[in-house]
Amino acid sequence: MHPLSTINNPLFEELSQQYGTPLYVYDGGIVRRQVHNLQAAFQGVDMHIKYACKANxxxxxxxxxxxxxxxxxxxxxxxxxxxxxxxxxxxxxxxxxxxxxxxxxxxxxxxxxxxxxxxxxxxxxxxxxxxxxxxxxxxxxxxxxxxxxxxxxxxxxxxxxxxxxxxxxxxxxxxxxxxxxxxxxxxxxxxxxxxxxxxxxxxxxxxxxxxxxxxxxxxxxxxxxxxxxxxxxxxxxxxxxxxxxxxxxxxxxxxxxxxxxxxxxxGKYLVSECGYLLVRATVIKEDPARTFVHVDSGLNHLIRPMMYGAYHHILNVSNPEGVPHTYNVVGYICETDTFATDRTLPEVRPGDLLAFLNAGAYGFTMSSHYNARYRPAEVLIDEGKATLVRRRDTLDDLLRSQLDLA
Incomplete structure (x- = not known):
């Protein structure tokens, strides 16, 4: 398990089975840790933390x-x-x-x-x-x-x-x-x-x-x-x-x-590390130049790699001990939609569960309905309890504000 991850593989699998993928998962314990670290660092002054909530x-x-x-x-x-x-x-x-x-x-x-x-x-x-x-x-x-x-x-x-x-x-x-x-x-x-x-x-x-x-x-x-x-x-x-x-x-x-x-x-300091985006590998496409891992998500759910060139560490939750291979991990949006280039991961097979780390900041909050895709559900794990804190979108959510004038 990557040292940045605090949630174990079986729980990732359990949550993905219960709520489907893609799925945002937040670890409240990490939020508590980050707040404590900041509070403890400023002794002797009247310090106030104002959470920049645009992060999440x-x-x-x-x-x-x-x-x-x-x-x-x-x-x-x-x-x-x-x-x-x-x-x-x-x-x-x-x-x-x-x-x-x-x-x-x-x-x-x-x-x-x-x-x-x-x-x-x-x-x-x-x-x-x-x-x-x-x-x-x-x-x-x-x-x-x-x-x-x-x-x-x-x-x-x-x-x-x-x-x-x-x-x-x-x-x-x-x-x-x-x-x-x-x-x-x-x-x-x-x-x-x-x-x-x-x-x-x-x-x-x-x-x-x-x-x-x-x-x-x-x-x-x-x-x-x-x-x-x-x-x-x-x-x-x-x-x-x-x-x-x-x-x-x-x-x-x-x-x-x-x-x-x-x-x-x-903002990011408090919530980035608490968040994971869970996705499923859908197609492994062998190409003379690359091997592509397609997943059931895209820049509509996590735009930071395409917008900022941001790095997100990826775990193969289903096959953590697999033989390492080099992949391009790509999304399902109908344009260039790359999460990772030349990334070495344990062998990824169709159906494997992958976890993108550092997805707690500017992940869901920058998501969209692009390609008429539904936004994921969100789960908060805190003090030993996993709670669904946002349901997955449905077609009604895509159409809610449209006016049918036909």
Whole structure:
């Protein structure tokens, strides 16, 4: 069994027989572990975890997060309403939009969420609309490039996210004009960051800017902690990161004159490793150039390999001791749809059950009905109990919002 996997083969087989494939399975124990690791790394500061729920909006996982003392960051009204359904109070919800219609911001404010302002036009509108009557955070762009993939870097100078720190004078002019109540500064550098130095570099930019805002309560350093995709992958040393950032944050608070809250917004870090996508091999196609393993899923269920070139480790659950062969593992969507290229796996036979690891983040939440395919069921295993937390789609789900005008 691969060291990243904590669920045994017989249980994978049992769940696939009970609920069919493809099937998403989540291990609540891993979520608990990741939350604990993050909480334990930041001793001596008032640290708050805001789960970036765009990674996975299953209500069962969100309720588990809430039970562990984790609050929530949302990027849409749909996510906000799901957070409310999961039992979060509006004061536990931060709305971090990116260029949305201002009507969404109004809806979030009136529901009681705290808004994270990401542009000068929105800051101007917020001032005109609310003045000093409603608090907000400001998302700054620190102009720091860090992370494992340019598509998911968000703090560099060409990123669409946040207000460039180079525009700090313009920000302060708007704040003064409308007497805005700025309670926090936020930045999010990117994803797959394993070194403390990248966080500290961005944090220093935010700390320096913060000295010009006298009424802050919060410094939000985003997320982006590195998780393991391959057995040999380096990950964020959370203990070292916590020590270094805590030291820098405590020094900042001393200079600022009082203690502030320190926020983080992890998504992938909390749920990536908890998730498995179970699929069945359908056809083994021998070709002069390649041997293809076709499976009963595709980019409609897990788009990360095609969209980001992401690596997902694959287990042959049915034949873990088989003779190794090299395969291309491909999906059933009617276009290039490759999960893995030149991947060495124990011999795969038609009907074998395969498990894709690290499928808990941006798996189901980015899924679609492309090719009129049904989305999978989801199962949560927590404290020794497996629970179906989303049923498999049916034809009714594909047709539910269509209007038959014939």
């Amino acid at each position: 909006t299953n209500l069962a996982l969100m309720r588990l997060m809430r039970s562990l003392g984790v609050e929530v960051d949302v990027v849409s009204m749909g996510e906000m309403h799901m957070a409310l359904l999961a039992g979060y109070s509006p004061r536990q919800i931060t709305f971090t939009p990116s260029g949305v219609p201002f009507g969404e911001v109004r809806e979030a404010v009136e529901a009681g969420a705290t808004v994270n302002v990401d542009s000068l036009p929105l800051l101007e509108w917020f001032g005109q609309t609310y003045g000093s009557s409603k608090p907000c955070l400001i998302r700054l762009k620190p102009n720091v490039a860090a992370g494992g993939n340019f598509k998911i870097m968000t703090g560099h100078s060409d990123s669409k996210f946040g207000i460039s720190v180079d525009l700090l004078d313009e920000i302060l002019e708007i704040v003064k004009r409308y007497d805005l109540k700025i309670i926090g500064l936020h930045q999010h550098t990117g994803s797959d960051i394993k070194e403390a130095e990248a966080f500290l570099q961005a944090a220093e930019v935010i700390f320096k800017a913060a000295l010009r805002f006298p009424d802050l309560q919060i410094i939000d350093l985003g997320g982006g902690f590195k998780v393991a995709y391959k057995p040999e992958d380096a990950v964020t040393d959370m203990q070292h990161l916590g020590q270094e950032i805590t030291k820098g944050f405590q020094e900042f608070c001393k200079n600022y004159g009082r203690e502030l809250q320190l926020w983080f917004e992890p």
